[in-house]
Amino acid sequence: MDDFISQSVEQTEEFAEDFSKNLDGDEIIALYGELGAGKTAFARGLAKGLGVEDSVSSPTFAIVNEYQGDYPIYHFDMYRIESWNDLDSIGFFDYIGNGVMLIEWSENIEGALPDDVIKVHINKTPIENERIIRIEGF
Ligand SMILES: Nc1ncnc2c1ncn2[C@@H]1O[C@H](COP(=O)(O)OP(=O)(O)OP(=O)(O)O)[C@@H](O)[C@H]1O
Ligand SMILES: [Mg+2]
Numbered sequence: 001m002d003d004f005i006s007q008s009v010e011q012t013e014e015f016a017e018d019f020s021k022n023l024d025g026d027e028i029i030a031l032y033g034e035l036g037a038g039k040t041a042f043a044r045g046l047a048k049g050l051g052v053e054d055s056v057s058s059p060t061f062a063i064v065n066e067y068q069g070d071y072p073i074y075h076f077d078m079y080r081i082e083s084w085n086d087l088d089s090i091g092f093f094d095y096i097g098n099g100v101m102l103i104e105w106s107e108n109i110e111g112a113l114p115d116d117v118i119k120v121h122i123n124k125t126p127i128e129n130e131r132i133i134r135i136e137g138f
Contacts, residue, residue: 004133012038012122012131013045019135020049025071026097030106030113033122038131039104042120043075046102058104063090072099078108087112 006012029046031039044056050069059065059077067073074095081087087109095101096114106113119136 001135001138004135006038006131006133008129009038009041012041012133013048015133016042016045017049020046022138023050023071023100025100028096028101028103028114028117030103030117030119031122032106032119034124037122037124038133039120039122042122042133043102043104046100047073047075050100064095074099074101076101076103078103078105081105081108084112 004015006015031042033039040056040058047054047056047067047069050071050073052067052069052073054067056065056067056075059075060079063077063080065075067075076090076092081090087093092109092112103109103113106119116137118138121132121134121136123132123134124130125132
């Protein structure tokens, strides 16, 4: 898939909303990008595209937020996850295959991701509000 250049948070959300139409309901989507890159914005648009009306924010303290749209959606923030033990204790592996998983800070759980993961890289550019979004594995 070609890189998408987003010029605003709204464009990032709309891009994710459109992308959601390709999903079958059991995908694992790993989100990569620095603080404030737009991972949650992407998650918000994707959830909206799947019919979620709840507000979507970073599940930093909860580790995982669940939404019900066309499919169950599990939105993780792995910022504080450091080990397989941590992953096990949040029941991470039980979620696989049971809904769409959206994973912020996937860098921290790289070794635990299955081969068929969809990777979404969101990178800032020198231009304010511009982001380059690259989707791999889809
Ligand atoms: N093109 C853009 N796409 C997405 N967000 C943008 C864009 N331009 C500016 N922003 C701003 O960048 C911020 C992105 O915040 P968001 O919470 O989505 O980032 P995040 O990657 O989830 O950060 P964190 O690691 O803290 O969870 C918002 O304040 C948003 O308004
Ligand atoms: Mg976030």
